[in-house]
Amino acid sequence: MARIDVIMPQMGESITEGTLSKWLKQLGDEVKRDEPIFEISTDKVDAEIPAPNAGVLAEILVQQGQTVAVNTVVARLETEKGGVAAAAPAPAAAPPAAPPPAPAAAPRAAAPTMAPPVAAASGPSVGLSSEDRLRQKSTPLVRKIAAEHGIDIGGIPGSGHAGRVTKGDLLEFIDRGAPAAPSPRPVTGVASAPAAHPAAEPWPGDRVEPWSRIRKLTADHMLMSRRVSAHVQTLFEVDYTQVARIRAGKKQEFAERGVNLTYLAFIAKAVAANLRRHPRLNAAVGADTTILRHEVNLGIAVALDWGLIVPVVKQADELSLLGLARAISDLGERARTKKLNPDEVQRGTFSITNPGVFGSLAGLPILNQPQVAILGVGTIEKRPAVVTLPDGTEAIAPRLRGFLTLSFDHRVVD
Numbered sequence: 001m002a003r004i005d006v007i008m009p010q011m012g013e014s015i016t017e018g019t020l021s022k023w024l025k026q027l028g029d030e031v032k033r034d035e036p037i038f039e040i041s042t043d044k045v046d047a048e049i050p051a052p053n054a055g056v057l058a059e060i061l062v063q064q065g066q067t068v069a070v071n072t073v074v075a076r077l078e079t080e081k082g083g084v085a086a087a088a089p090a091p092a093a094a095p096p097a098a099p100p101p102a103p104a105a106a107p108r109a110a111a112p113t114m115a116p117p118v119a120a121a122s123g124p125s126v127g128l129s130s131e132d133r134l135r136q137k138s139t140p141l142v143r144k145i146a147a148e149h150g151i152d153i154g155g156i157p158g159s160g161h162a163g164r165v166t167k168g169d170l171l172e173f174i175d176r177g178a179p180a181a182p183s184p185r186p187v188t189g190v191a192s193a194p195a196a197h198p199a200a201e202p203w204p205g206d207r208v209e210p211w212s213r214i215r216k217l218t219a220d221h222m223l224m225s226r227r228v229s230a231h232v233q234t235l236f237e238v239d240y241t242q243v244a245r246i247r248a249g250k251k252q253e254f255a256e257r258g259v260n261l262t263y264l265a266f267i268a269k270a271v272a273a274n275l276r277r278h279p280r281l282n283a284a285v286g287a288d289t290t291i292l293r294h295e296v297n298l299g300i301a302v303a304l305d306w307g308l309i310v311p312v313v314k315q316a317d318e319l320s321l322l323g324l325a326r327a328i329s330d331l332g333e334r335a336r337t338k339k340l341n342p343d344e345v346q347r348g349t350f351s352i353t354n355p356g357v358f359g360s361l362a363g364l365p366i367l368n369q370p371q372v373a374i375l376g377v378g379t380i381e382k383r384p385a386v387v388t389l390p391d392g393t394e395a396i397a398p399r400l401r402g403f404l405t406l407s408f409d410h411r412v413v414d
Contacts, residue, residue: 003076004053008062010070011042011342017166018042019067019213020074025057031077038074039338041213045309045345048338055079067166142167148224149174171216214307225369229285230410233364240266240380240400254322263380264300264354265325267404271375272296272316272324275350280413282349284370290412299348299368300328302335309335310368312348356380362403372412378403 008018022039031037036048037057055077062074142165146153156173158165202208211219243266254261275282275296284291296317299310311331316324334340351371355363356379363376380402387397 001078001080003058003078004055005073006037006049006052006075006077008040008068008070008072008074009049011040011045011047015042015070015342017067017069019166019168020062020064021046021213022064023060024048027057027060029057031055031057042342045340045342046212046214046306046338047340051077053077053079067168142170145170145174145220145224148220148227167213167217171220212306214304214309218308221369222366225367228369229367229372231367231407232410232413233405233407235362236404236406238402238404239385240402244400250321254325257322259322259326260329261321261325262328263402264352264377265321265328267375267377268298268300268313268316268324268328268352269319269321271350271352272298272319276317281373281408283372283412284349285372285409285411293349295347295349297347297349299351299371300331301351301353301368302332304336309340309345310348310351311335311340311344312346314347350374352377356402362405364405365407367407367409372409374407376405376407378405 008020010016011018018040019042020038021041023037024039025031025037031051031054033052033054034050037051039046039048056079057075058078059076060074061076062068062072068074142153145167151170151173153165153170156165156169158169240263243263247261247263247266251261279292280290282293282296284293295315298313298316300313301308301310311334313319313324313327313331316327319327331340331344334344348368349371351365351368351374353363353365353374354377355365356377359379362378365374365376367374380400382398383401384396385399385401386394387399388394
């Protein structure tokens with residue numbers, strides 16, 4: 001018998017650590033090669049990690065909830081002698097990266113990998129010990145959140161590798177209502193972060209649900225987006241009657257090719273085709289600049305039991321209706337089963353959210369930073385409407401209608 005190491009994978013270039021959120025196998029369990037054995041949560045995405053080899057789970061070295069550096073051995077598999085192969089990298093694992101450059105308006109996820117970079121709030125490193133300097137080398141996301149709250153991460157006890165401050169450490173620090181250090185420099189034109197409020201206490205009989213990592217990340221990202229962007233919403237009522245006819249004619253054809261043709265696919269196709277005509281909606285805000293994105297990458301919000309994530313359809317304007325419908329369905333399903341890769345929740349340029357599936361008439365969505373526009377899709381239903389007949393007369397007839405809400409950033413879109 002021989003043993004093979006199972007490591008914490010590097011899920012993206014800027015990722016330096018991950019949280020082992022759940023073991024899917026227990027000590028002594030037999031596992032097959034590529035069978036998921038544990039779940040991880042990073043600043044970018046939640047994912048299931050497959051076994052690099054077939055064997056028996058002989059050792060568990062990292063417990064659920066622990067955050068460790070990438071390439072840390074988290075477990076060992078016992079395999080048949082001579083049958084051990086080199087540990088295969090986890091899907092989408094990036095090669096070891098050089099220290100990440102300062103991000104420049106890089107997209108964040110829905111989950112929260114798409115927040116605009118903000119200068120870190122930690123003070124100058126002159127005179128710090130090597131341990132202090134290492135602790136302050138946290139991820140770009142941690143530094144951004146610290147800057148948003150005016151917090152010096154140098155004063156936070158870190159639970160990560162060599163005492164590094166993790167996202168969980170920072171959120172716990174904020175949740176406790178700890179006093180924030182003054183921000184080293186004000187951000188012109190941006191409202192300051194609101195003062196921390198005491199957390200509510202549960203009453204007898206209440207059920208307390210701890211927030212998932214994605215839920216915490218989403219909460220912070222939405223608050224930040226409200227503070228930094230001048231949100232404006234405009235509402236349109238759309239007649240889908242002709243779309244419904246086309247959908248009815250093509251639905252069987254698409255189904256035979258394994259694709260469910262939804263109204264969302266038609267909406268995404270229309271959006272992708274028209275963003276070239278309206279480039280200021282396919283943009284991001286830089287340092288006193290507007291960045292007009294060359295790519296049209298549509299983020300499609302997916303509501304999960306444990307949070308919200310926004311997988312991205314890349315080069316959406318180059319896809320056919322069938323291609324878009326297939327991509328939306330595939331990304332949504334893999335988001336729900338934690339099979340997304342980090343690059344599939346990054347580089348979005350415009351987002352679509354669909355509260356209409358819950359029966360909502362219309363929604364007023366919050367911008368997905370650093371994007372400057374997001375479309376909210378309301379429920380589609382039959383309503384009475386005035387129609388013009390072929391002879392020019394008018395009549396009231398049932399039509400399939402729904403509302404679309406466009407939220408945009410008034411800093412760049414007028």
